[in-house]
Amino acid sequence: MDDKQRRDLMTGVRDIAPILLGVIPFAMVSGITAVGAGIPKHIAMLMSLSMFAGASQLAANQLIGAGAAWFVIIYTALVINARFVVYSASVAPYLQSLSSPAKWLYAYLLTDQGYALSVLRFRRGDNLDPHLYYLGISVTIWLTWQVFSAAGIYLGSNIPEHWGLDFAVPLCFLAVLVQALEDRESIVAGATAGCIAVFALPLPLNTNLILGVMTGIGAGLLSEHLRHRREGRF
């Protein structure tokens, strides 16, 4: 690796550094709640390494702790991670030159933060090598996630229950949710999903989650359609 390549890699590491302040508590909460849900420590670590997707891990921890059915746990996690399809489609044109193993690695390392930062660079197409920049960002996030998940799993599990640390889970979701409410249509989607999920909570098999997500997406699409019609685009 020559100097220029090292510099491109390090630019990614430097750009992601401030965002790690958010990754650290997220990883620790995910580790602590995994153990709190009754998952054996090494298996909680396996979960963190194999999934590497915070929001879905937190949701899975919550469902596992509540004794949900296995298929509910799996589909809830996958619904939350369906957003990766959007990221995947959006970065795919810039990754076509990579070898197959590199594509697998880049896909495994795909995160919200890594996507948001690197897609800007990919589109700009300046003198920076976007692949190395992406690696610099993603490997840094990966290492931070794994180290602090391990800290939460192996060191944080003796936190007394009366601290109410379970409330940190919805707060983690809330922090990401507020950033996702970027326009009127996504607010409609979120509000609908939230209301349905609240009222449908007594339904069996945690049906309220999937019902909330589906009606939320439908409401978002509908409000987008209505806005386009108002603007005379259809």
Place this chain on the structure above:
Amino acid sequence: METPHLIAAILAMAAGTLVLRLSFIYLFSEEMPEILDRALRFVPAAALAALVAPAVLRPDDGPIDVSLGNERLLAAVFAGLVAHYTKSFLFTVLSGMTAFWLLRLVF
């Protein structure tokens, strides 16, 4: 859940998540259908709201509680404002937990 079942569920989630991430990078080369693209853009808002709202509005899966006695609701509203203005994950979680602890001391 027994440990072997738990491991199987975790590996299924991991494999499924990898397939979602690989989808357009590796598996299909076409453009994404427009309607799918638009629908998927609402997933983060809808999924996260569906997770947050019951945890905040129905503490311990009980009845809906929108009173001032619901510390989780008050703390979440405060944390939501912090999230909106600071855009910081760390400050959001810290301010929400601090508000939650203080409110529980007061009430």
